[in-house]
Amino acid sequence: MKAIALDEFGDYDVMKLRELPDPLVPGESVRISVKAVGVNRVDSVIRAGDFNGYFPSHVPLIPGWDVAGVIDTVGVGVTRFEPGDEVMAYAQKDSLQFGTYAELVTVTEGIVARKPAALTFAQAGSLPLAGLTAWQALQAVAVGIGDVVLVHAASGGVGHLAVQLARTLGASRVIGTASIRNHDFLRSLGVEPVEYGPDLPSRLAELLGGDGRVDAVLDLMGGEALKQSFLLVRNPVRLVSVVDPAVKAQGGRFVFARPDGVGLGRLAELADLGRLWPEVTKELPLEQAVEAQRLVDDGHTRGKIVLIP
Ligand SMILES: NC(=O)c1ccc[n+]([C@@H]2O[C@H](COP(=O)([O-])OP(=O)(O)OC[C@H]3O[C@@H](n4cnc5c(N)ncnc54)[C@H](OP(=O)(O)O)[C@@H]3O)[C@@H](O)[C@H]2O)c1
CATH class of the missing domain: 3.40.50.720 (NAD(P)-binding Rossmann-like Domain)
Incomplete structure (x- = not known):
């Protein structure tokens, strides 16, 4: 798969578009074919290495904690989802390596919610975190x-x-x-x-x-x-x-936000009721991750910026 990854922590240009192995799908995980990735301030913090004292980290490291997409494979223990389901997740994990700036990402079933039908993939990808x-x-x-x-x-x-x-x-x-x-x-x-x-x-x-x-x-x-x-x-x-x-x-x-598939499901219901409307100011191709992070770090984004693989 294609992904944005880094081998060393540092400034924006440590992030490169790479070809990396497709992620495996352990028992209670689903693999998502990524349609949209919300860009967050924390992505830059991780890229700069400033979270290394809090989370174990491994390179090559793919940044990104937000995702919306379509499930392409489910692990043998998965009960709530099947291939083809449109979903979203706040994909913070116990360690930093397999993030969402990629064509594919694997996450545990419990943090996943169905994508609201009322939202585009870009809006859904901007919502979880x-x-x-x-x-x-x-x-x-x-x-x-x-x-x-x-x-x-x-x-x-x-x-x-x-x-x-x-x-x-x-x-x-x-x-x-x-x-x-x-x-x-x-x-x-x-x-x-x-x-x-x-x-x-x-x-x-x-x-x-x-x-x-x-x-x-x-x-x-x-x-x-x-x-x-x-x-x-x-x-x-x-x-x-x-x-x-x-x-x-x-x-x-x-508050340091926790991944929560049930809570995210509630937000999805509100979006489908028209009571929660994520504003996506800009969509950029995945290749422009550097530009996206710079814009977010500038601190004056209205709503969200989203990367599209
Ligand atoms: N603890 C957690 O789990 C967690 C999770 C998410 C985010 N965060 C943190 O929460 C903060 C906000 O995140 P975010 O994603 O919402 O940021 P953001 O999207 O980058 O925020 C941009 C907004 O900040 C406004 N702004 C800039 N300077 C301001 C000021 N002095 N006073 C009031 N508003 C100002 C801008 O409005 P104008 O353009 O009108 O100035 C702009 O709309 C970040 O520090 C982020 O790291 C923490």
Whole structure:
């Protein structure tokens, strides 16, 4: 199969298009013929070698944790899927080597969900990691009926899904930070947009009235946004960061998204009901993985960028 792989960790150009052996299909695994790969910030972290202290890693290493495609082979122990099924998965594994920037990828059955019929393969490939991150972060701070929720970086990959899911969970108001060029996009998702920056607390106070604070905050930015968040949330136990684990020392929550086929199946149902709509800003051929990672790392992507093998 063709895949993007690296033999050493480093800058973007360590990634090369290669011919590598087709992956084997152990008992409880399915092999997916890849149709779309969501590109995530973590892909660059892995490429640079910055996750080597957390996960065992082996070269040649194929990056990528997001996939949508069609099952081409199932292991002997698989019960829920068969060849031809259209699926998606958040394909984080216990070690780093066999990622999704490839024509074929093998994943365990338990992390796979059916592709929503309402979504294209590109949308489905963009959904698992960002969607599950958003979902698990919202669960961590128990977002529910009547909550006023602030989502930082609301126009990004995780953010634009988090705001839609917060509405679905019953939040009465969802406020999202973004630059002005993304405010109409946020309004189209039912979000009240607000510019980020040092004036965020005063802007929010103006928007909200009262004590200028919200019930729950999703920090998808870290740094200044996280610092501000402690002032903007009524109780720090309802502040969750997916960026900075140090939030825990001050009473907040941290989420590192877990693969979860059942949770992903719920997101698929919401997509089929028209309540969750992944925005794919750009589709690039797999060969342009370097360009895709650069664009994502630039930090101003609206929605998601997807690679197509
Ligand atoms: N812990 C986990 O499991 C987990 C999982 C997924 C992601 N993450 C992390 O979560 C973060 C967000 O991921 P993502 O994929 O959503 O990123 P992303 O798609 O790259 O986010 C891009 C968005 O960030 C906005 N942005 C840029 N600077 C901002 C600022 N100062 N304040 C508010 N918004 C700003 C941009 O809006 P404008 O263009 O309008 O500026 C853009 O729409 C990343 O750090 C990522 O590594 C963690």
